[in-house]
Amino acid sequence: MTAAGPDETGRGRSPRVVDAIRDAVTGGEFAPNQRMVEAELSERYGVNRASVRDALLELASEGLVERIPNRGARVREVSxxxxxxxxxxxxxxxxxxxxxxxxxxxxxxxxxxxxxxxxxxxxxxxxxxxxxxxxxxxxxxxxxxxxxxxxxxxxxxxxxxxxxxxxxxxxxxxxxxxxxxxxxxxxxxxxxxxxxxxxxxxxxxxxxxxxxxxxxxxxxxxxxxxxx
Amino acid sequence: MTAAGPDETGRGRSPRVVDAIRDAVTGGEFAPNQRMVEAELSERYGVNRASVRDALLELASEGLVERIPNRGARVREVSxxxxxxxxxxxxxxxxxxxxxxxxxxxxxxxxxxxxxxxxxxxxxxxxxxxxxxxxxxxxxxxxxxxxxxxxxxxxxxxxxxxxxxxxxxxxxxxxxxxxxxxxxxxxxxxxxxxxxxxxxxxxxxxxxxxxxxxxxxxxxxxxxxxxx
DNA sequence: GAGGACAGGATTGTCGACGATCTCGGGTGG
DNA sequence: CCACCCGAGATCGTCGACAATCCTGTCCTC
Structure with missing residues (x-):
C-alpha cells in the first residue's frame, strides 16, 4: 500500500490520450453537443482509433461525454x-x-x-x-x-x-x-x-x-x- | 429536463460482457484480489479480448476491479x-x-x-x-x-x-x-x-x-x- | 405533392496479430 | 553465499482491417 492513499482509480493505461481529450473538453476546445468522431480524434492526437475509443469510454464514465450505442460520442451538455x-x-x-x-x-x-x-x-x-x-x-x-x-x-x-x-x-x-x-x-x-x-x-x-x-x-x- | 432522469451514463456499447463480468464480480464468482487475465475472460465469455478490455476499463472506473498499467486487472479488495x-x-x-x-x-x-x-x-x-x-x-x-x-x-x-x-x-x-x-x-x-x-x-x-x-x-x- | 422503400455514405463495433513492457527464473562473478 | 545480469515467458498496449449498424438523400408509387 502506498503512503498517500488510493485515490487514483487504478486504470493506468496510456495517460496521454485520455488526459489530452479531457483537457480539451474541460478547456472548451470542443463545444457542448459537438460530435466527437473517433477517426478525427485518432488523427488529431496521432494515436490509434482503439486508444481514442478507450479514452472516450473513460470520459463517458466520468460524465464528460455522452455515448450513444451505434451513433458515437458527443460533448455532454450540462444543463x-x-x-x-x-x-x-x-x-x-x-x-x-x-x-x-x-x-x-x-x-x-x-x-x-x-x-x-x-x-x-x-x-x-x-x-x-x-x-x-x-x-x-x-x-x-x-x-x-x-x-x-x-x-x-x-x-x-x-x-x-x-x-x-x-x-x-x-x-x-x-x-x-x-x-x-x-x-x-x-x-x-x-x-x-x-x-x-x-x-x-x-x-x-x-x-x-x-x-x-x-x-x-x-x-x-x-x-x-x-x-x- | 426529462421525466425520469438521465441516470444511465451514456456508455451504451455492448452491454452483455461488462454486465456479465460485473455480475460475476459482485456475485462472488471471483475472489477478491484474484487476477483477471484478459485472455481467460475472453475465452470464458466467448468475445474478443478488446471487448473484455473495454469491460475491465469500465469496471475499473466503477471501482470494482483494480488495474495496474502493464500488469493486468484484479478484483479490488474493499477494506x-x-x-x-x-x-x-x-x-x-x-x-x-x-x-x-x-x-x-x-x-x-x-x-x-x-x-x-x-x-x-x-x-x-x-x-x-x-x-x-x-x-x-x-x-x-x-x-x-x-x-x-x-x-x-x-x-x-x-x-x-x-x-x-x-x-x-x-x-x-x-x-x-x-x-x-x-x-x-x-x-x-x-x-x-x-x-x-x-x-x-x-x-x-x-x-x-x-x-x-x-x-x-x-x-x-x-x-x-x-x-x- | 406526400409517404414510404431503398441505396449510398459514414461511423461505430469487433476481430486477429504484432510490438512493448513487466515479472520470474537461471546463471555468473565477486 | 550473496548480488547482479540476462534471457524466457507471460501479459498488456497498439495497430490496421472487416463487418454491423445507423443516418441521409433520392427515387418510386399512389
Missing part, C-alpha cells in the same frame, strides 16, 4: 438543472469532508488553511479574480485532503470535471467574491477551531450560496447556441 | 476502512436524497413507501431475512427515485456495487433487523410527513448505525484468506 444537482451533491459530500477535516486537522494543516485564507483576502482586495479562482480550488481540495476521505475525494473530482467551466464563470462573476470570501473564511475558521458541526454548516452554507448564484450567472452569460 | 468511507458518503448523499424526497413526495409515493414499511415489518416478524434485505434495497432506491436527484443516484449506484456483499452479510447478521427496522420506519415516517429535516436526520442516523455495525459483522464473519 442548469444538472449543475444545481451536482452542486447539491458537492454540498453533501464536501460538508462531510469539512466535518472530518475539522476532526483531523493538524497544526500544520491549520497553518496551510490560514495561509490560503490570507491569500484569498489579498487576491480579492487586489481584484485578482483569476488568483482567487485558483485559491478557491486549492481550498476545497485541501479540505478534502485533510479529511482523509479518499472515496468522497474521488467522487468529487469526477463531478468537478463536469462543470469546471460553469464554476469558472461563477468565480468571474462581478460581485461574487464579496459573497464567497466571508464564506470561505468561515470554513477555514471552523476547521481550524476543530468544530466539525460548524465546519459542515459553513461548507454547506457556502455551497448553498453557489446553488443560489448559479441561475444568476446563467442569465448574465448568454448561452452558446445549443440547438438540437 | 473495512473503505467500506466505512463508502457508507459515510452514502450517509451524506442519501441524507440529501431523503430531504429532497420529503419535499417532493406525492401521495402515490407515500403509499408506496408505507407499503414497503409494512412489508418490512412482516418480513422481520416472519424472520424472512432475505426478503428484508431485498426490501431494504428497494426502500433506499425508492427514496432516491422520489428525490429526483439523478446525479446522486448515479454516484450511489456506483458505490453500492463496491460493497454489495458486505451489505448482504450485514443484513444477514443476527439481531441486525431489530436495530434497522425502526430506523427504516422512521425514515418512511419523516418522508411521508414531508419533513425534510427529520428525513435527512433519520437517514443519517440509519447509516450511522450501519457504519457502527460494520466492524461487528467483520469480526464475526471470518475473512477469506486474502494473502498478497
Amino acid at each position: 442548469l438543472a444538472e449543475a444545481v444537482e451536482i452542486t447539491e451533491v458537492r454540498m453533501a459530500l464536501e460538508g462531510l469532508c469539512a466535518a472530518k477535516a475539522a476532526e483531523r486537522a493538524t497544526e500544520e494543516d491549520r497553518v496551510a488553511l490560514r495561509g490560503i485564507a490570507a491569500s484569498m483576502r489579498d487576491a480579492v482586495a487586489a481584484g485578482d479574480m483569476f488568483g482567487y479562482s485558483d485559491l478557491n480550488k486549492r481550498l476545497h481540495e485541501l479540505v478534502m485532503t485533510i479529511s482523509g476521505q479518499a472515496t468522497a475525494r474521488t467522487v468529487l473530482a469526477r463531478l468537478r470535471g463536469q462543470n469546471v467551466r460553469r464554476q469558472f464563470r461563477l468565480a468571474m462573476h462581478p460581485g461574487r467574491p464579496a459573497v464567497s470570501l466571508p464564506e470561505h473564511l468561515a470554513i477555514v475558521d471552523a476547521v481550524c477551531a476543530a468544530d466539525p458541526v460548524a465546519a459542515e454548516a459553513a461548507m454547506r452554507a457556502h455551497l448553498r450560496s453557489v446553488v443560489d448564484a448559479l441561475p444568476e450567472v446563467e442569465k448574465s452569460h448568454p448561452r452558446r447556441f445549443d440547438a438540437l | 473495512l476502512a473503505e467500506a466505512v468511507e463508502i457508507t459515510e458518503v452514502r450517509m451524506a448523499l442519501e441524507g440529501l436524497c431523503a430531504a429532497k424526497a420529503a419535499e417532493r413526495a406525492t401521495e402515490e409515493d407515500r403509499v408506496a413507501l408505507r407499503g414497503i414499511a409494512a412489508s418490512m415489518r412482516d418480513a422481520v416478524a416472519a424472520g424472512d431475512m432475505f426478503g428484508y434485505s431485498d426490501l431494504n434495497k428497494r426502500l433506499h432506491e425508492l427514496v432516491m427515485t422520489i428525490s429526483g436527484q439523478a446525479t446522486a443516484r448515479t454516484v450511489l449506484a456506483r458505490l453500492r456495487g463496491q460493497n454489495v456483499r458486505r451489505q448482504f452479510r450485514l443484513a444477514m447478521h443476527p439481531g441486525r433487523p431489530a436495530v434497522s427496522l425502526p430506523e427504516h420506519l422512521a425514515i418512511v415516517d419523516a418522508v411521508c410527513a414531508a419533513d425534510p429535516v427529520a428525513a435527512e436526520a433519520a437517514m443519517r442516523a440509519h447509516l450511522r448505525s450501519v457504519v457502527d455495525a460494520l466492524p461487528e459483522v467483520e469480526k464475526s464473519h471470518p475473512r477469506r484468506f486474502d494473502a498478497l
Whole structure:
C-alpha cells in the first residue's frame, strides 16, 4: 500500500490520450453537443482509433461525454438543472469532508488553511479574480485532503470535471467574491477551531450560496447556441 | 429536463460482457484480489479480448476491479476502512436524497413507501431475512427515485456495487433487523410527513448505525484468506 | 405533392496479430 | 553465499482491417 492513499482509480493505461481529450473538453476546445468522431480524434492526437475509443469510454464514465450505442460520442451538455444537482451533491459530500477535516486537522494543516485564507483576502482586495479562482480550488481540495476521505475525494473530482467551466464563470462573476470570501473564511475558521458541526454548516452554507448564484450567472452569460 | 432522469451514463456499447463480468464480480464468482487475465475472460465469455478490455476499463472506473498499467486487472479488495468511507458518503448523499424526497413526495409515493414499511415489518416478524434485505434495497432506491436527484443516484449506484456483499452479510447478521427496522420506519415516517429535516436526520442516523455495525459483522464473519 | 422503400455514405463495433513492457527464473562473478 | 545480469515467458498496449449498424438523400408509387 502506498503512503498517500488510493485515490487514483487504478486504470493506468496510456495517460496521454485520455488526459489530452479531457483537457480539451474541460478547456472548451470542443463545444457542448459537438460530435466527437473517433477517426478525427485518432488523427488529431496521432494515436490509434482503439486508444481514442478507450479514452472516450473513460470520459463517458466520468460524465464528460455522452455515448450513444451505434451513433458515437458527443460533448455532454450540462444543463442548469444538472449543475444545481451536482452542486447539491458537492454540498453533501464536501460538508462531510469539512466535518472530518475539522476532526483531523493538524497544526500544520491549520497553518496551510490560514495561509490560503490570507491569500484569498489579498487576491480579492487586489481584484485578482483569476488568483482567487485558483485559491478557491486549492481550498476545497485541501479540505478534502485533510479529511482523509479518499472515496468522497474521488467522487468529487469526477463531478468537478463536469462543470469546471460553469464554476469558472461563477468565480468571474462581478460581485461574487464579496459573497464567497466571508464564506470561505468561515470554513477555514471552523476547521481550524476543530468544530466539525460548524465546519459542515459553513461548507454547506457556502455551497448553498453557489446553488443560489448559479441561475444568476446563467442569465448574465448568454448561452452558446445549443440547438438540437 | 426529462421525466425520469438521465441516470444511465451514456456508455451504451455492448452491454452483455461488462454486465456479465460485473455480475460475476459482485456475485462472488471471483475472489477478491484474484487476477483477471484478459485472455481467460475472453475465452470464458466467448468475445474478443478488446471487448473484455473495454469491460475491465469500465469496471475499473466503477471501482470494482483494480488495474495496474502493464500488469493486468484484479478484483479490488474493499477494506473495512473503505467500506466505512463508502457508507459515510452514502450517509451524506442519501441524507440529501431523503430531504429532497420529503419535499417532493406525492401521495402515490407515500403509499408506496408505507407499503414497503409494512412489508418490512412482516418480513422481520416472519424472520424472512432475505426478503428484508431485498426490501431494504428497494426502500433506499425508492427514496432516491422520489428525490429526483439523478446525479446522486448515479454516484450511489456506483458505490453500492463496491460493497454489495458486505451489505448482504450485514443484513444477514443476527439481531441486525431489530436495530434497522425502526430506523427504516422512521425514515418512511419523516418522508411521508414531508419533513425534510427529520428525513435527512433519520437517514443519517440509519447509516450511522450501519457504519457502527460494520466492524461487528467483520469480526464475526471470518475473512477469506486474502494473502498478497 | 406526400409517404414510404431503398441505396449510398459514414461511423461505430469487433476481430486477429504484432510490438512493448513487466515479472520470474537461471546463471555468473565477486 | 550473496548480488547482479540476462534471457524466457507471460501479459498488456497498439495497430490496421472487416463487418454491423445507423443516418441521409433520392427515387418510386399512389
